[in-house]
Amino acid sequence: MEKILIVEDDIAFGTMIQTWLRKKGFEVEKATSVKVAIQVCEEAERGFDLVLSDLRLPDHDGIFLLQWMRKHGVQVPFIVMTSYAEIQNVVLAMKSGATDYVAKPFHPEILLDKIKEAIKTPKKQDSNATSADSQRSTDTNSTPTDAAPGKQAGNQASSANGDVPKYLEGESEASRKLYSFVSLVAPTPMSVLILGASGTGKEYVARRIHELSTRANKPFFALDCGAIPKEVAASEFFGHVKGSFTGADQDKKGAFEIANGGTLFLDEMGNLNYEVQVQLLRALQERKIRPVGSNKEIDIDIRLVCATNENLAQRVAEGNFREDLYHRINEFTIYMPELKDRGADLFLFADLFIKHANKELNRNVEGLDGKAKERIAAYNWPGNLRELNNVMKRATLLATERYIGVTELEQSMAHIQPQAPTALHDEETELQRIEAALKAAGGNKSKAAQLLAVDRKTLYNKMKKYGI
Numbered sequence: 263m264e265k266i267l268i269v270e271d272d273i274a275f276g277t278m279i280q281t282w283l284r285k286k287g288f289e290v291e292k293a294t295s296v297k298v299a300i301q302v303c304e305e306a307e308r309g310f311d312l313v314l315s316d317l318r319l320p321d322h323d324g325i326f327l328l329q330w331m332r333k334h335g336v337q338v339p340f341i342v343m344t345s346y347a348e349i350q351n352v353v354l355a356m357k358s359g360a361t362d363y364v365a366k367p368f369h370p371e372i373l374l375d376k377i378k379e380a381i382k383t384p385k386k387q388d389s390n391a392t393s394a395d396s397q398r399s400t401d402t403n404s405t406p407t408d409a410a411p412g413k414q415a416g417n418q419a420s421s422a423n424g425d426v427p428k429y430l431e432g433e434s435e436a437s438r439k440l441y442s443f444v445s446l447v448a449p450t451p452m453s454v455l456i457l458g459a460s461g462t463g464k465e466y467v468a469r470r471i472h473e474l475s476t477r478a479n480k481p482f483f484a485l486d487c488g489a490i491p492k493e494v495a496a497s498e499f500f501g502h503v504k505g506s507f508t509g510a511d512q513d514k515k516g517a518f519e520i521a522n523g524g525t526l527f528l529d530e531m532g533n534l535n536y537e538v539q540v541q542l543l544r545a546l547q548e549r550k551i552r553p554v555g556s557n558k559e560i561d562i563d564i565r566l567v568c569a570t571n572e573n574l575a576q577r578v579a580e581g582n583f584r585e586d587l588y589h590r591i592n593e594f595t596i597y598m599p600e601l602k603d604r605g606a607d608l609f610l611f612a613d614l615f616i617k618h619a620n621k622e623l624n625r626n627v628e629g630l631d632g633k634a635k636e637r638i639a640a641y642n643w644p645g646n647l648r649e650l651n652n653v654m655k656r657a658t659l660l661a662t663e664r665y666i667g668v669t670e671l672e673q674s675m676a677h678i679q680p681q682a683p684t685a686l687h688d689e690e691t692e693l694q695r696i697e698a699a700l701k702a703a704g705g706n707k708s709k710a711a712q713l714l715a716v717d718r719k720t721l722y723n724k725m726k727k728y729g730i
């Protein structure tokens with residue numbers, strides 16, 4: 263009897279397919295998260311003949327599972343299930359070696375046809391496995407550069423933490439909205455302006471746009487414009503030839519040339535002075551650059567992604583930023599949500615950062631205890647992901663027990679002004695946070711209340727208020 267593994271976090275839906283497939287003569291097991299699916303695969307005595315997986319799962323996406331399987335030599339057919347709204351992700355899944363996909367809602371007979379077809383043509387998976395390897399850059403382990411001026415990112419993924427992903431996208435409404443815009447604009451040639459407060463993760467988003475674009479196999483180059491002195495700006499952008507100015511003792515390629523064919527990410531864009539803005543605009547309009555001291559022009563073809571935490575529109579209004587350049591770099595705007603608006607993602611990120619810190623500091627901390635969760639939920643994280651990461655790292659180092667308590671958390675937050683607990687912030691965020699916590703807790707209200715750092719009664723009252 264052929265054996266199928268269903269990976270689906272919607273328990274009712276998963277059970278419905280399981281029952282139906284059993285009636286059709288398959289042996290069927292279920293998992294509700296990537297973590298559980300990996301465990302089931304590792305423990306299964308005879309393995310599976312096919313995996314049917316949702317794309318959006320509570321801990322990782324289905325592509326992560328697919329890549330894990332291929333990496334561990336599990337070459338069985340893999341069918342992804344997705345909603346029409348997320349159909350763009352199917353391209354990514356297929357590139358990563360998925361056998362086929364079904365868009366929800368689907369007719370069970372269609373699914374059955376796809377399963378039969380996939381099981382009887384195993385050859386296809388071998389070639390896809392290779393494709394999964396070559397496409398690993400699309401997984402969430404991909405590493406953005408530290409955007410120090412002129413640091414080049416290769417196109418390969420890297421996971422410094424074994425199976426712990428380096429990056430997370432989050433499950434909150436704000437995160438879903440963010441990444442739906444990312445997937446929408448990525449395959450187009452449009453220039454993108456990413457706006458958001460410091461530490462919200464703008465560089466990771468820039469990197470994802472590149473990875474999901476048709477330029478994914480070409481270079482991605484990040485340049486921190488905020489760190490470039492005015493005198494060397496032209497050379498950083500366009501390069502120079504040896505002897506063109508004091509200190510130019512060899513030829514140097516500029517950011518445009520390094521990123522040629524791929525994506526140029528200009529971070530802290532709002533800091534560029536007027537003169538550099540003019541040079542940049544000319545390069546973008548003419549699609550040519552001339553290195554400092556050279557009389558040769560070089561054709562360039564780059565996708566531009568810019569980021570800033572300044573109010574650029576206001577700078578334009580004040581006459582400090584050229585309007586024509588603003589329109590050129592801003593064909594599509596992405597607004598980064600602040601951490602306080604990402605609902606229960608706060609706990610997912612905290613957990614991830616603790617895992618990274620464990621690895622880096624050789625510790626074995628399991629997470630935050632209830633009171634510590636309460637404390638992080640009551641704080642509004644003006645420094646966003648960067649601040650959370652720093653606090654979690656310090657707290658992991660200071661922890662003396664299996665769980666980080668409020669004492670070491672407070673010590674790690676010593677630089678932070680105490681705040682009155684705001685419990686769940688404003689109404690919209692509150693609703694999102696409740697929904698996300700319920701999802702993360704698999705519908706278990708006690709667990710969700712714990713995640714939200716409120717008591718069960720408060721959670722029930724809030725659920726009633728919002729009609730959940």
Ligand SMILES: Nc1ncnc2c1ncn2[C@@H]1O[C@H](COP(=O)(O)OP(=O)(O)OP(=O)(O)O)[C@@H](O)[C@H]1O
Nearest residue numbers: 428429430460461462463464465466571647648651
């Ligand atoms: N998606 C993510 N998953 C996990 N960690 C993240 C993610 N995005 C960002 N981080 C963490 O937050 C830190 C800050 O991210 P990043 O530098 O991209 O922010 P930024 O918005 O560009 O900030 P700034 O405006 O100050 O340059 C990163 O070093 C990383 O540790």
